[in-house]
Structures are given as structure tokens and as C-alpha cells.
Amino acid sequence: MLGFIIQRLLQAGLVMLAMSALVFLGVYAIGNPIDVLISPDATQDIRAAAIRSFGLDLPLWQQYLAFLGRLLSGDFGRSFVFGTPVIDLVLARLPATLELALASVLIGAFIGIPLGIYAGYKPESPAARGIMAVSVLGFSVPTFWVGLILILFFAVHLDWLPAGNRGPTAEFLGVQWSFLTREGLTFLILPALNLSLFKLAMMIRLARAGTREVMLTDTVKFARAAGLSELTILRRHVLRLISIPLVTVFGLEFGSTLAFAVVTETIFSWPGVGKLIIDSITSLDRPVMVAYLVLVAFLFVTINLVVDLSYALLDPRLRRGGRAS
Amino acid sequence: MKAFWREYRENWIAVIALAVVVLVVLAALLAPWITPQDPYDLASLDLMDARRPPGFVGSNGYVHWLGTDAQGRDLLSAIIHGLRISLQMGIAAGLVAMTIGATLGILSAHAGGWVEAAIMRVVDLQLSFPAILLALVLVAVLGQGKSQLIIALVAAQYAYFARTAYGAATAERQKDYVEAAHAPPLPSWRVVLRHILPNCLPPLIVVGTVQVANAIALEATLSFLGLGLPPTEPSLGMLIANGFQYMMSGRTWISVYPGIALILLIVAINIVGDQIRDQFNPRLRR
Amino acid sequence: MSLLEVRDLRTHFFTRAGVVKAVEGVSFSLAKGEILGLVGESGSGKSVTGFSLIGLVDPPGRIAGGSIRFEGRELVGLPAQEMRALRGKRIAMVFQDPAATLNPVLSIGQQMALAVRAHGRASEAAARDLAARTLTRVGIPDAAARLDAYPHEFSGGMRQRVAIATALLHGPDLIIADEPTTALDVSIQAQILAEMKSLAKETGTALVWISHDLATVSSLADRVLVMYAGRIVEAGAVGETLRAPRHPYTRGLLDSLPAMARPGEKLNQIPGTTPSLLSLPPGCPFAPRCPRADATCATDPPDVVTAGRLVRCHHPLEAS
Numbered sequence: 001m002l003g004f005i006i007q008r009l010l011q012a013g014l015v016m017l018a019m020s021a022l023v024f025l026g027v028y029a030i031g032n033p034i035d036v037l038i039s040p041d042a043t044q045d046i047r048a049a050a051i052r053s054f055g056l057d058l059p060l061w062q063q064y065l066a067f068l069g070r071l072l073s074g075d076f077g078r079s080f081v082f083g084t085p086v087i088d089l090v091l092a093r094l095p096a097t098l099e100l101a102l103a104s105v106l107i108g109a110f111i112g113i114p115l116g117i118y119a120g121y122k123p124e125s126p127a128a129r130g131i132m133a134v135s136v137l138g139f140s141v142p143t144f145w146v147g148l149i150l151i152l153f154f155a156v157h158l159d160w161l162p163a164g165n166r167g168p169t170a171e172f173l174g175v176q177w178s179f180l181t182r183e184g185l186t187f188l189i190l191p192a193l194n195l196s197l198f199k200l201a202m203m204i205r206l207a208r209a210g211t212r213e214v215m216l217t218d219t220v221k222f223a224r225a226a227g228l229s230e231l232t233i234l235r236r237h238v239l240r241l242i243s244i245p246l247v248t249v250f251g252l253e254f255g256s257t258l259a260f261a262v263v264t265e266t267i268f269s270w271p272g273v274g275k276l277i278i279d280s281i282t283s284l285d286r287p288v289m290v291a292y293l294v295l296v297a298f299l300f301v302t303i304n305l306v307v308d309l310s311y312a313l314l315d316p317r318l319r320r321g322g323r324a325s
Numbered sequence: 326m327k328a329f330w331r332e333y334r335e336n337w338i339a340v341i342a343l344a345v346v347v348l349v350v351l352a353a354l355l356a357p358w359i360t361p362q363d364p365y366d367l368a369s370l371d372l373m374d375a376r377r378p379p380g381f382v383g384s385n386g387y388v389h390w391l392g393t394d395a396q397g398r399d400l401l402s403a404i405i406h407g408l409r410i411s412l413q414m415g416i417a418a419g420l421v422a423m424t425i426g427a428t429l430g431i432l433s434a435h436a437g438g439w440v441e442a443a444i445m446r447v448v449d450l451q452l453s454f455p456a457i458l459l460a461l462v463l464v465a466v467l468g469q470g471k472s473q474l475i476i477a478l479v480a481a482q483y484a485y486f487a488r489t490a491y492g493a494a495t496a497e498r499q500k501d502y503v504e505a506a507h508a509p510p511l512p513s514w515r516v517v518l519r520h521i522l523p524n525c526l527p528p529l530i531v532v533g534t535v536q537v538a539n540a541i542a543l544e545a546t547l548s549f550l551g552l553g554l555p556p557t558e559p560s561l562g563m564l565i566a567n568g569f570q571y572m573m574s575g576r577t578w579i580s581v582y583p584g585i586a587l588i589l590l591i592v593a594i595n596i597v598g599d600q601i602r603d604q605f606n607p608r609l610r611r
Numbered sequence: 612m613s614l615l616e617v618r619d620l621r622t623h624f625f626t627r628a629g630v631v632k633a634v635e636g637v638s639f640s641l642a643k644g645e646i647l648g649l650v651g652e653s654g655s656g657k658s659v660t661g662f663s664l665i666g667l668v669d670p671p672g673r674i675a676g677g678s679i680r681f682e683g684r685e686l687v688g689l690p691a692q693e694m695r696a697l698r699g700k701r702i703a704m705v706f707q708d709p710a711a712t713l714n715p716v717l718s719i720g721q722q723m724a725l726a727v728r729a730h731g732r733a734s735e736a737a738a739r740d741l742a743a744r745t746l747t748r749v750g751i752p753d754a755a756a757r758l759d760a761y762p763h764e765f766s767g768g769m770r771q772r773v774a775i776a777t778a779l780l781h782g783p784d785l786i787i788a789d790e791p792t793t794a795l796d797v798s799i800q801a802q803i804l805a806e807m808k809s810l811a812k813e814t815g816t817a818l819v820w821i822s823h824d825l826a827t828v829s830s831l832a833d834r835v836l837v838m839y840a841g842r843i844v845e846a847g848a849v850g851e852t853l854r855a856p857r858h859p860y861t862r863g864l865l866d867s868l869p870a871m872a873r874p875g876e877k878l879n880q881i882p883g884t885t886p887s888l889l890s891l892p893p894g895c896p897f898a899p900r901c902p903r904a905d906a907t908c909a910t911d912p913p914d915v916v917t918a919g920r921l922v923r924c925h926h927p928l929e930a931s
Contacts, residue, residue, distance in 0.1 A: 015450065026466050140595040142542040144549045145565070145584050152572060152581070216669075222712035224667055226726040226777055227699025236725055240716045252453060259455035266550055267569075278550055281465040289465060296458065304453070315716060316761040 008308050012301045019297035023290060024067050071294060077287035081280070086291040090273055094295075095175045096166060097272030100264070101257040103179065103192035108199030109250060116207025117234055117242075123212060131204060138201025143260060147194040147267040154190060162187050164269040191268040195261060199253050206249055210242030244315055251307030255300040332604055342596035349590050353409035400564075400579065404586045407561040411587070414471070414560065415541035418478035422540075423533050425479065426486025431521060433487075434494035445491060448484045456481035460543060464552045474553055478540045489532045493525040527605045534598035538591045545587055561587040614784060614817050615641040615664070620677035622656075622663045631888045633659040633672065635841040643784070644815040646808070648828030648849060650864070651838035654885045657821045660838070661787045664819065665704050666694040681785070700730045703778035707790040709770035713762040719746075719773055720758030726777050745776040750806060768799035775803075779810070786811070787819045792827065804831055825868055829853050837861045840886055840896035847920035857915075857922040857929075859901050895925065903928075 042050070058066075070076070076086035116135075119128040155163035166178055167187030178184035214220060215238070223233045262274035269275070273292055280288035334340060352359065433444040451459070463477035497520065547553035548562030549569075556563065561583045568579030622634035634656045641647050651657045662668050664679060666686060679686040681702065686694065698704075706712045714722055723742035727733050733741070739758055746754035749772040762770055771791060778786055788807070792800040808831055811818045822828050828835055828849065835852050837845040837860065845858040856862045863881035883900040895901070898908035903926045912925050 018450070023462075026462055136595060136599070137592065140538060140542070140591050141588055142546050142549075142591070144546055144562075145588060148565070148569065148572070148580060148584065156572065218706050218708065218711040219714045221667060222704075222706055222774065222777075223714075223725070224695075225665055225698055225704035225706075226780075227695055227697070227729040228725055229695060229729065232725060232729065236721075237714050237717070241714065243716075255453075256455035259458040262457065262461065263546055263550065277461070278552075281461070282551060289462075293458075293462060300454065316718070316763070 005309065008305055012305050015301050015304075016297065019301075020068060020071060020294060021064065023293045023297070024064050026293075076291035076294075079280075079285055079288050081283050081285045081288075086287045089288065090276065090291050090295055093271060093273045093276050095177065096270060097258060097261050097265070097274055099177055099179065100188070100191055100195060100270060100272060101254060101261055103188055104194075104196035105199055105250065105254050105257055107192055107196035108203050108253070109246075111196075112200040112203025113207045113239075113246065116204040117211045117238060119204065120208035120211025121215060121230075121234060121238075123208070128208075132208070135201040135204040135208075138197045139205075141197075143194060143198060143263045144267055146197050147191075147264055150190050150194055151267070161190050163190075164267075166271055191264050191270050194267070195257060195264040198260065199257065202249060202253060203246065206246055207242060210245060211238055214238050214241045244311065247310055248307055251303050251310070255296075255303045258296055258299060329604060333600060336600055339596055339600035342593040342600075345589055345593035346597055349408055349586075349593070350412065352405050353412045356405045356409045359405065400582055403559065403564055404561070404583050407559055407564050407583060408586055408590065410554065410558055410560040411541050411544060411562075411590070414474060414478065414544045414554075415537045418475050418482065418540040418544075419533055419537035421475065422479045422482040422536065423486045423529060426483040426488075427490040427525065427529055429483070430487040430490025430492075431494045431525060434491050435521065444487070448487045448491075451484040452488060456539075457543060457546065460547060461550075461552065464547060469552070469555050471554060471558070474544060474547065477547070478543060481543065482536050482540060485532055485536055486529060489528050490525045493528050494521050497521050497524045531598055531602040531605060534594055534601065538594035538598065541587070541594075542591050613640040614643045614645075614682060616678070616680040617664070618678045618680075620660065620663060620679060621675045622659050622668055622672060623675040624672040626671055629889050631672075632841055632891070633888060634663060636677070637838070637841075637843055638677075639836055639843065639846065641785070641817050641819065644811065644817055645834065646811060646818040646820060646832045648832030648835040649819055649821045649838065650823065650825060650828055650835055652823060652864075652885055654840075654888070655838040656841035656888075657823075657838050658789050659841075661704070661789050661819060661821050664785075664787055665698055665702050667698075667704075696730070699726060699778075699783070700781045701783050702785045702787065703781075703783040704787040704789065705771075705774050705778050705791045708794045709767060709774050710762070710794070712774050713770055715762055718759050718761055719765075723758075723773075723777055723780065726780055730781055741780060742776070745779050746773065748779065748810070749773075749776045750802075751776070767795050768803065771795060771799075771803060772806075775807070775810075779814075779816075782814060783816060785817045785819070787821070789821045790823070793822070793824070800827070807831070825853060825864055837864070840891060841888060842896065843921070843923065844897065845920075845922045852920065855928075857920065857927040858924050859903050859926075859928065860897050862928060863900075895923075 074087055076090075078084065079086050079089055082089055115131045119131040122128050151163045154161045165187065167184045168178075168181045178188045211234075219237060219241070220233055223237050228237075258274075261270075261272060262278060264270065265272045265274035266278050273295070276288060277292045279285070280292070333343075429444055429448070433441040460477040460481040463480055464473065467473040467476060544553055544560060545562030545565070548560045549566045551566065553562055554560050559567070564583035565580045565587070568576070568581075568583070571579050617640065618638050620634055620637040621632065624631040624633055637656070637660055639647070649657045649660060659668065659672070663674055664686075666689070668674065674687050677687065681697070686697075689697075713719075717725075720739055720742055723745075724733075724735070724738040727738040727741055739755075743755040743758060746757070751757065751769060751772055757765075762773070765773065771794075775791070791807075792803050795803065804827065807818065807820075810816070818832075820828060820832055832849045834847065835849045836843050837852075837858065839860050845852060845856065845861045852861070853865065856865060860881070863879070866879040867881060881900055886896055886899070892909075893911070894909040895904070895912045898904040901908065905926070907925045910925075912923050915922050915924065915927055
């Protein structure tokens with residue numbers, strides 16, 4: 001078990017290293033690094049001084065090491081647009097994105113898994129076909145379009161929910177959260193729903209495939225032969241058996257949800273990091289871009305790690321080092 | 326082939342989807358001849374006609390069946406031209422990604438050893454990383470334009486093809502007849518060409534169809550975010566983005582009609598792809 | 612009154628390719644505490660017969676006709692809820708492969724507790740206590756401590772004991788055992804057979820033992836049914852029937868057994884394979900493989916009943 005953890009930690013470290021190299025090459029080496037570090041309005045003298053002080057006259061690998069060193073100390077430079085340290089800027093916006101992503105992943109799981117299990121339990125029923133149609137739509141229809149339709153219907157047409165922005169928040173653990181206030185919650189619903197659609201589709205598909213497979217096994221037949229009710233079989237046997245792939249995807253999807261939040265945040269003017277990155281791309285605020293990418297990569301790797309470790313909790317065969325046959 | 330079509334015909338939804346795809350492709354091919362107006366010819370636009378609802382008769386006598394956008398463009402013409410651009414991007418990106426991905430996948434399955442390990446490691450890493458983020462970064466770094474966008478789309482998608490081709494090729498590799506073909510001194514590339522490639526094609530075609538739809542969706546998303554094509558070549562995503570600001574004031578058609586066209590195309594391609602996949606997959610047959 | 616009365620049972624699978632008549636006109640009865648061996652090759656319909664008895668035929672299969680009376684109560688067409696109340700409580704089942712039947716991600720205790728609670732409320736402690744006591748009965752040492760173990764921590768034979776214990780939890784009147792020793796080592800097989808026999812005699816539980824292995828059945832069962840292509844071809848007390856079979860198929864099965872052959876003699880396999888149940892020609896289904904077949908075998912064979920034995924054949928072998 002300990003070896004497993006160490007191995008995964010090493011892997012995570014390697015991935016982070018690879019990602020930082022990619023980001024470095026992408027933004028620093030392909031683009032003009034001066035643009036990343038100095039505002040374009042600076043004078044020639046300041047530019048020359050900056051090139052020296054940032055070591056841009058050094059060989060590429062030395063520059064990369066310096067870049068890594070700055071990353072490790074949390075120094076991402078200053079935003080051209082806001083003039084504040086990038087790390088503060090990103091961290092201030094992170095809770096909004098995390099809240100949105102978490103809400104949407106939860107919606108996806110709590111609605112998607114039961115629907116998927118049902119669709120896998122009765123694959124030929126009209127309801128199951130309807131569920132699958134929703135899942136096909138959720139997979140193929142672009143997020144931004146669904147967001148638009150949600151706004152059009154719930155905000156413009158019915159006028160039930162706000163069309164954008166975050167609304168009031170309340171403080172908890174030193175961070176501002178929307179879901180703690182009633183009104184804030186109404187602001188959260190549409191964006192979270194929008195962002196959850198893809199996850200919902202995926203959960204439905206996975207839960208359905210898993211359930212279909214498990215329903216044919218002798219485990220289910222044996223449980224039936226013991227007189228267990230269908231609901232108990234689904235809740236206690238099937239759910240546990242399909243949970244391992246679900247948790248994997250659940251975790252991995254949380255990472256990609258952070259990425260897809262870019263789209264949803266833009267549509268709903270949700271003040272998170274996704275909106276920040278789009279703004280920074282259009283205004284060429286490169287320090288912010290770098291910080292965002294490194295941050296997402298970091299979150300991604302961390303989530304992968306957590307998912308791997310939670311396998312062990314779900315599968316007893318892994319937990320005890322396994323004599324699995 | 327005939328039997329394939331007979332089985333395909335059994336699913337009428339898939340037949341309709343196929344008809345939609347064919348129709349859209351035809352419309353896109355013939356766009357310059359069938360649209361009532363050239364949406365890029367600024368001289369033919371009149372701001373007096375801007376943001377008019379569907380059915381409005383414009384100053385130059387056109388009936389704007391789907392209304393006009395903020396520049397006074399006939400929306401129907403803009404949509405058909407938009408579909409043309411979206412399809413172009415989707416198919417171009419899909420084909421390039423398929424070629425690169427399939428080559429990498431088959432190569433690593435065939436070569437084995439450290440080549441296999443290295444290529445598939447990168448591919449798996451990329452598969453776990455959200456495609457949209459990669460595309461965003463590339464567009465941000467490379468700038469805007471058709472070829473830049475295609476590069477971004479390809480980079481975001483080739484890994485799917487590589488995985489698919491790799492899976493199919495390793496499965497083939499383990500079968501006896503490839504070994505049998507190896508026995509006489511046939512050049513290695515001929516084994517790949519004759520035996521491995523043909524067996525990788527069905528899964529690649531399935532993934533290819535779906536990935537074309539995904540490329541179109543991704544391109545639309547990037548364009549919607551203002552990071553796709555330049556405004557001189559408005560794809561569907563940009564048309565939708567342009568209309569977004571007018572939606573709150575009730576002029577919903579500017580966004581909604583291009584959106585419907587986009588969804589119709591994407592969903593239709595997906596349904597066709599799903600049907601082909603089901604027909605290729607013997608496990609689902611009863 | 613007999614415990615179980617099966618009359619003209621027909622279980623069919625309605626597939627796209629056509630109707631597969633997996634069980635076609637099976638009748639038998641079973642007394643309390645009796646052990647019945649159900650024998651046939653794979654595809655003979657013996658397992659489907661077992662699943663029909665407990666009401667667990669998977670779609671597209673269903674019981675197309677006939678009657679199953681359990682203590683006088685008709686099970687065919689019984690509402691799902693009432694059938695479920697019987698399953699596990701009065702009629703239990705044990706499957707072939709214990710590695711596949713037990714849920715790998717639940718502990719033994721959790722799984723058995725679910726089975727206990729399927730028939731009435733029980734506290735956590737009471738459920739565990741019943742589970743532990745039943746495990747001890749089937750010969751699992753230190754049962755209370757092993758409740759928290761997972762299936763992969765048990766050997767194959769121990770797993771099957773857990774499955775048998777699960778079937779025994781509510782003291783059923785009938786246990787259907789579908790080849791429960793086939794997946795086990797030979798030495799374990801003998802142990803489990805002996806234990807099952809003594810458990811059944813001790814508790815008065817009737818047993819339907821489904822097997823392709825005549826040797827197993829001969830040492831265990833009181834009576835034997837031989838099935839071929841969904842029908843019973845021969846039935847009778849186990850000793851007589853296996854000593855002097857009257858149906859050519861039973862004879863063929865016995866001749867292909869290594870244990871029954873004399874040393875140095877060649878084993879006699881039955882020529883040909885089991886027929887497809889999709890397109891069964893009229894008449895005796897065994898005729899194409901039968902050494903005694905002639906033109907009359909193209910018509911349905913009669914049931915010949917003599918002295919408590921049944922054989923369905925135009926040309927039965929002489930009782931010796």
C-alpha cells in the first residue's frame with residue numbers, strides 16, 4: 001500500500017514536471033517571453049534591464065530551471081491588466097470556480113447514476129430510451145449552446161432565475177460561497193446545470209453500461225435466489241460493483257469540469273478563473289495564462305492521485321494487498 | 326456493403342440523421358450558388374435591414390426567411406456559409422488527426438518496445454487532459470486563423486485516433502495470421518498495409534465520424550469564445566456569439582437559428598456514428 | 612403430499628432467431644427430504660429446469676406452460692412479490708462457480724446479512740449471529756471472526772460453503788444445486804458432497820442436484836432424471852437406473868464414463884453432438900445419434916412406465 005502511494009506520488013511529480021515544461025515551451029519559448037514578463041508599454045531601457053534581470057539571455061534549460069524555481073515559490077509575476085500579483089488574482093477567483101465545478105459534478109452524479117442504473121436495469125423500456133437520448137444530446141451538444149438555451153428559457157422567457165453573475169455570497173472558512181445564501185443559490189443553479197450536462201451524460205452512460213454487465217452476472221442471480229428485492233440488489237450489490245469506474249470518471253471529470261468551466265463562466269459571467277483566463281487570452285495577459293495553466297495542471301494531477309487512492313477504499317482486493325485469483 | 330445498408334435501414338432515426346448530414350454537406354458545397362445573398366459582400370449589406378425578424382422583406386427585395394443579424398446580413402445565407410466553414414474545419418481537422426493518430430497508434434503497436442511505451446504514455450496523458458484546454462492554449466499561443474485553428478483541433482483530437490488504432494492493431498498483432506504473414510520474408514510495411522491497417526479501419530471510421538462532430542463543436546465553442554476564426558470568416562459559433570448580446574432584448578433568432586443548424590449537424594453526425602459503431606460491434610448483436 | 616409437483620413444464624426462449632424450447636414437457640415430483648439428481652449434457656435443459664423452479668429464468672426466456680406446485684401452491688404465474696418471498700426462505704439455490712456468485716466488494720457478513728434481512732427485520736447483531744451459526748454448520752472454522760473477510764480471502768471450497776450457508780440461512784424446504792461442485796478440486800468435491808447429503812438428511816431439506824456427472828449423482832441422489840434436448844428420457848431410483856439403464860442415451864452416458872469402463876477397454880463416446888433446439892425435427896430427438904434408431908423413431912416415442920421407472924423410447928433396452 002505504501003509502495004503504491006509512493007509510486008503514485010512520483011508519477012504525479014513527473015506529470016507536473018512535464019506539464020510545466022509544456023507550459024514553459026508553449027508560452028515562454030514559442031511566444032516572445034518579453035511579452036510575458038514586461039508590459040508592452042515599457043521603454044527600451046526597462047526592456048533591456050528586464051531581459052538581463054529575468055535571465056532571458058541565458059540558455060533555454062537554465063531559463064526553464066529559473067522558471068521552475070519561481071513556480072515552486074509561488075511567484076507567477078504581476079498581471080499586466082490588473083497590476084496585482086497573479087497568484088492573488090487567481091486564488092481570489094478560484095473558490096467561485098471550485099464551487100461551480102463541485103455543484104455540477106454533484107448534480108451529474110446524483111442525477112446521472114440513478115438514471116443510468118435504471119437505463120441499464122430496464123434497457124428496453126421507453127424511459128430508458130428517453131434517458132439514453134438525453135445522454136446522447138448531453139454528449140454531442142456543445143455546452144455553450146445549452147447554456148444559451150437555459151438562459152433563454154429560464155431567465156428571459158420564464159424569468160425564474162438570474163441570467164448571469166454570481167449574486168450574494170456568504171463567508172465560510174474565510175472564503176465566499178454562493179450556496180450558503182438562498183439568493184446566491186438561485187444564481188448558482190443555471191450555470192451548475194449547464195456545466196453538469198456533459199457529466200450527467202457520461203455518468204448515465206457509464207452507470208448504464210456497468211449495470212447491464214453486472215445484471216447478467218451470477219452475483220445478481222444469487223442475490224435474487226436469496227430473495228433480495230430488486231431495489232436492494234440495485235442499491236447494495238450493483239451500485240457497489242459499478243462504483244469503481246464511476247469514481248474514476250467522477251474524479252477525472254472534476255478536472256475537466258474545471259476546464260469546461262471556461263465556457264460556462266463566460267456565458268453566465270460567473271467570476272471564476274475560467275472567465276479570467278478568457279479575459280487574459282483576449283488581452284494577452286500572459287502571466288495570468290501561465291498561472292492558470294499551471295494551477296489547472298496541479299489540480300488535475302492532485303485529483304488523479306486522490307482517485308487512485310480511493311480505489312483502494314472501494315476494492316477490498318486492492319486494499320489488503322490482494323490474494324486475488 | 327449491401328447487407329450493411331440493409332441493417333442500417335432498420336433504424337429509421339439513423340436514416341433521417343444520414344439524410345440530414347447529406348443535405349447539409351450538399352448545402353455547404355453549393356453554398357455560393359444557393360444562398361440568396363453573399364454574406365461576405367459588405368456592399369450588399371444595408372444597416373437598415375439589421376436585426377429584422379424572420380420573414381422580413383429587405384430593402385433589396387429579398388425575403389429574409391430567418392431574419393437578419395446585426396449587420397443586416399440575411400441569416401439563412403450566413404448560416405449556410407457558416408455550415409460550410411464549420412464542416413470544412415471539422416473534416417479537415419478530423420482527417421489530419423486521423424492520419425497522424427492512426428500512424429502513431431499503428432507504429433507504436435507494430436514497433437513495440439520503448440517506442441510503444443513512449444508514444445502511448447504521451448497519448449494517455451493527453452487523453453486524460455481536457456481537449457478544450459489544450460485547444461485554448463494553442464489558439465492563445467499561435468494566434469487566430471484557419472490553419473492555426475486546425476492545428477489546435479488536431480492537437481486536441483489525434484490522441485483518440487492513436488488510442489483506437491493502437492488498440493485495434495495490438496488485437497490484430499496477437500492473432501495468428503499476422504504471425505503467419507511474418508513467417509515468409511515479407512517486408513514489415515507490407516504486413517502493416519495488408520493485414521493491420523484494414524482491420525484498424527472500422528474502429529477508426531467510427532471514431533472519425535464522432536470526432537468530426539466533436540471538432541465542429543469544439544471549433545464552434547472556440548469561435549463563440551472569440552478565439553476561433555477571424556470575423557471575416559464567420560463560422561456558426563461566431564454567428565451565435567454575435568447574436569448572444571441581442572438575446573436579452575428578445576431578438577432571439579440571431580442566435581437561435583445558427584444554433585439549431587449547429588445542433589442538427591452535430592447530433593445527426595453522432596447518430597450516424599453510433600449506428601455504424603453498433604453495426605460494427607458484434608457484441609451488441611443478438 | 613409430495614413437496615414439489617412439476618407437470619408438463621415448458622420453458623422457452625423467444626430469441627430473434629426463433630423459439631428455443633429449452634425445456635419441453637418435463638414432469639416429475641419430489642418428496643420431502645428427497646435428493647433428486649438431474650442429469651444431462653450441457654444444453655439439455657437441466658439448468659433451465661432448475662431456474663424455472665425458483666422463478667429466475669432470464670429474458671428472453673419464460674415459462675411458456677405447465678405447472679409447478681410447491682406444497683400444493685402453484686408457482687407458475689405467481690406474482691413477483693410472492694415468488695420473491697419464497698426465494699431464499701422456502702426454496703434456495705446454489706450455483707456452479709462460487710467465485711462468480713459472491714460479490715467481491717462486500718464482506719461475507721454483509722452479503723449474508725442482506726440475505727437474512729430479505730425475509731424480515733433483523734438487528735445487525737442478530738443477522739451476524741445467524742450468519743456465523745450457519746457458517747459453522749457448513750464447516751467453516753472460527754466463523755464469527757471471518758464474517759468481515761471478503762470472498763477473495765477464501766479458497767474455492769470455502770467460498771462454496773459460504774454460498775451453501777447463505778442458501779441454508781432460513782432453513783428452506785428445497786435447495787436447487789446447479790453443478791455446485793464442478794468448479795472445485797476433486798478432493799473438495801467429495802467433502803462438499805458428503806456434507807450436503809448429511810445436511811439434507813439432518814434437516815429434511817429436499818435437494819435437486821443438477822449435474823452432468825453421473826458418478827456424483829450416483830453417490831448422492833435417491834432418484835435420477837436423465838434429460839436430453841429439453842425432455843426427460845429416463846427416470847427412476849438411482850441404483851437401478853444406473854445399474855441397468857433402459858434408454859440408449861443413458862447407456863451411452865454411462866459407457867463414456869471412465870470409472871464405469873473396464874481397464875484396457877476403449878471409452879465409448881456418444882457419436883454426434885446435441886441437436887440445436889431451434890430446429891428440432893419431429894420424433895425422438897436422440898434418434899440421429901442412437902445406435903438402435905430405425906424408421907419408427909421419426910414419431911414421438913412413448914413413455915414406457917414399468918415398476919416405478921420411466922423410459923421414453925421406441926426401443927428401450929431390456930431390463931436386466
